[in-house]
Amino acid sequence: MTAPSIILSRPQLGENIGAAARAMANFGLDDLRLVAPRDGWPNEKANHMAVGAAFVNEKARVYQTLEEALGDLNLVYATTARDRGTTKEVLTPEEAAKRLRKAAARGEKTGILFGNERAGLDNDEISLTDAVIMVPTSEFTSLNLGQTVLVTAYEWLRAGDCTPPARIEHGPYHRKPTREEMFGLFDHLERELAESGFLYPPAKYDTMVRAIRATVHRAKLTYQEVQTLRGMIVALVKNKHRVRK
Amino acid sequence: MTAPSIILSRPQLGENIGAAARAMANFGLDDLRLVAPRDGWPNEKANHMAVGAAFVNEKARVYQTLEEALGDLNLVYATTARDRGTTKEVLTPEEAAKRLRKAAARGEKTGILFGNERAGLDNDEISLTDAVIMVPTSEFTSLNLGQTVLVTAYEWLRAGDCTPPARIEHGPYHRKPTREEMFGLFDHLERELAESGFLYPPAKYDTMVRAIRATVHRAKLTYQEVQTLRGMIVALVKNKHRVRK
Numbered sequence: 001m002t003a004p005s006i007i008l009s010r011p012q013l014g015e016n017i018g019a020a021a022r023a024m025a026n027f028g029l030d031d032l033r034l035v036a037p038r039d040g041w042p043n044e045k046a047n048h049m050a051v052g053a054a055f056v057n058e059k060a061r062v063y064q065t066l067e068e069a070l071g072d073l074n075l076v077y078a079t080t081a082r083d084r085g086t087t088k089e090v091l092t093p094e095e096a097a098k099r100l101r102k103a104a105a106r107g108e109k110t111g112i113l114f115g116n117e118r119a120g121l122d123n124d125e126i127s128l129t130d131a132v133i134m135v136p137t138s139e140f141t142s143l144n145l146g147q148t149v150l151v152t153a154y155e156w157l158r159a160g161d162c163t164p165p166a167r168i169e170h171g172p173y174h175r176k177p178t179r180e181e182m183f184g185l186f187d188h189l190e191r192e193l194a195e196s197g198f199l200y201p202p203a204k205y206d207t208m209v210r211a212i213r214a215t216v217h218r219a220k221l222t223y224q225e226v227q228t229l230r231g232m233i234v235a236l237v238k239n240k241h242r243v244r245k
Numbered sequence: 246m247t248a249p250s251i252i253l254s255r256p257q258l259g260e261n262i263g264a265a266a267r268a269m270a271n272f273g274l275d276d277l278r279l280v281a282p283r284d285g286w287p288n289e290k291a292n293h294m295a296v297g298a299a300f301v302n303e304k305a306r307v308y309q310t311l312e313e314a315l316g317d318l319n320l321v322y323a324t325t326a327r328d329r330g331t332t333k334e335v336l337t338p339e340e341a342a343k344r345l346r347k348a349a350a351r352g353e354k355t356g357i358l359f360g361n362e363r364a365g366l367d368n369d370e371i372s373l374t375d376a377v378i379m380v381p382t383s384e385f386t387s388l389n390l391g392q393t394v395l396v397t398a399y400e401w402l403r404a405g406d407c408t409p410p411a412r413i414e415h416g417p418y419h420r421k422p423t424r425e426e427m428f429g430l431f432d433h434l435e436r437e438l439a440e441s442g443f444l445y446p447p448a449k450y451d452t453m454v455r456a457i458r459a460t461v462h463r464a465k466l467t468y469q470e471v472q473t474l475r476g477m478i479v480a481l482v483k484n485k486h487r488v489r490k
Contacts, residue, residue, distance in 0.1 A: 022387065022389075022392075023392065025383070025385040025387070026382045026383060026385060026386060026387060026388055026392075027382060027383055028382075028383035028385075051387055052385065052387050053385065053387065088413075089411055089412070089413055090411070090412050090413070091410065091411050092406075092408050092409075092410050092411075094403070094410065095410035095411050131411075134408075135399075136402060136403065136406045136408045137271045137272060137273075137402065138270070138271060138272055138273035138402065140270040140271060140273075140297065140298065141271060142267065142270070142271060142296055142297050142298065143271055144267075147267075147268065147271070147395055150392055150395055150396070151395070151396075151399055154380075154396055154399075157381060157382065157383065158339070158381065161337075161381045163337050163379075163381045164337075165336065165337050165339065165340035166334055166335070166336050166337075166340050166376075167334070167335050168333075168334055168335070
């Protein structure tokens with residue numbers, strides 16, 4: 001699936017172009033289009049800021065007009081920081097990313113348009129696009145160009161991302177223990193606690209044991225950690241006997 | 246609901262601290278904690294980079310050790326760029342934000358910990374936290390400190406954000422037309438098209454009319470746009486008669 005092109009209209013500072021390139025590369029975008037960049041192109045400051053993402057700058061293309069830069073695209077969204085009082089549809093970055101993915105899956109060429117650092121996009125520029133993206137913010141709204149590219153590019157990747165929301169890394173030593181191994185830990189721990197007099201008075205024995213087991217379960221131990229805990233119990237008990245001798 | 250504290254461990258460049266502050270302010274976070282900032286604090290470059298978010302820098306607190314900086318918090322996540330081979334739980338920024346919101350709703354104090362620009366967090370630092378956040382990226386992974394703060398802060402706001410995914414701005418002139426107003430537009434357009442000979446041959450009349458109505462509906466016109474379109478029809482028809490005279 002082809003990721004959206006990023007079109008920067010009349011960008012000023014090379015640093016900001018470089019920050020945009022770096023944001024793009026992190027999230028799998030690599031087609032950067034520059035409309036009349038103020039300080040010319042290529043730009044050394046842009047490469048310095050892009051760090052390892054200079055390959056995005058290297059293949060960037062420069063256009064004299066916005067119409068040329070958008071010409072081959074099928075679906076283009078414009079980013080703005082404020083409501084414009086027009087009747088264009090306004091999308092969250094998340095919704096925009098979903099629609100861009102669907103369009104790309106149909107084989108359409110897509111793009112996201114960003115205005116320059118000083119003034120953003122004007123209404124003429126916005127009128128060439130399908131809809132508007134606004135990043136939701138707190139009352140304080142002052143995202144710069146690189147930050148806005150970052151949020152939209154991040155949402156593009158996230159819309160197609162299969163990373164599980166939460167996971168535990170499982171190496172060879174990190175497999176889940178079997179029930180039998182858990183029961184072995186419980187037996188060992190409860191036997192030593194009983195011998196030490198911790199599980200007292202007898203009337204509370206069952207309640208205490210259940211509470212300890214709940215604590216242990218909540219930790220979602222790996223096999224390796226079960227072994228380590230048993231080693232700790234052995235060590236603590238040994239030490240106690242040594243002190244008492 | 247109290248937003249998470251942002252804790253920067255041994256940050257180096259003031260520019261990056263300022264970028265973090267600006268990212269925070271945009272998404273409603275304002276408690277910045279600095280552990281042993283290399284170039285001291287306050288830092289002029291940080292304020293320059295924060296632009297309007299300098300208020301975050303002004304109330305930032307400096308700590309000598311990470312333990313002190315985290316001391317009063319109940320839930321802390323650490324951000325890392327790579328798997329660490331530990332058995333800590335690894336969360337996406339989205340999942341982390343949801344859990345932080347739930348904890349904050351219970352009255353817990355939360356925080357997100359970031360390592361320094363050069364080396365990130367070490368395993369000792371990570372061991373003081375509840376779980377790890379990894380930002381999903383493409384194969385190219387090189388988010389800087391400010392960018393990582395931006396993504397996690399953005400997800401915090403998004404997790405509690407009620408912005409509709411897609412909306413049309415509705416001013417007083419932007420109300421939806423009534424059916425009657427839409428039918429008026431159809432009648433007007435179809436009458437003029439019929440008179441001009443466009444709806445030809447008669448066998449295709451109904452099909453053509455239905456196709457035109459579908460096009461018009463898909464545009465989701467406002468009342469104002471319906472009026473404008475009728476004006477355009479009047480103007481086009483008038484012009485034609487004038488030319489023919």
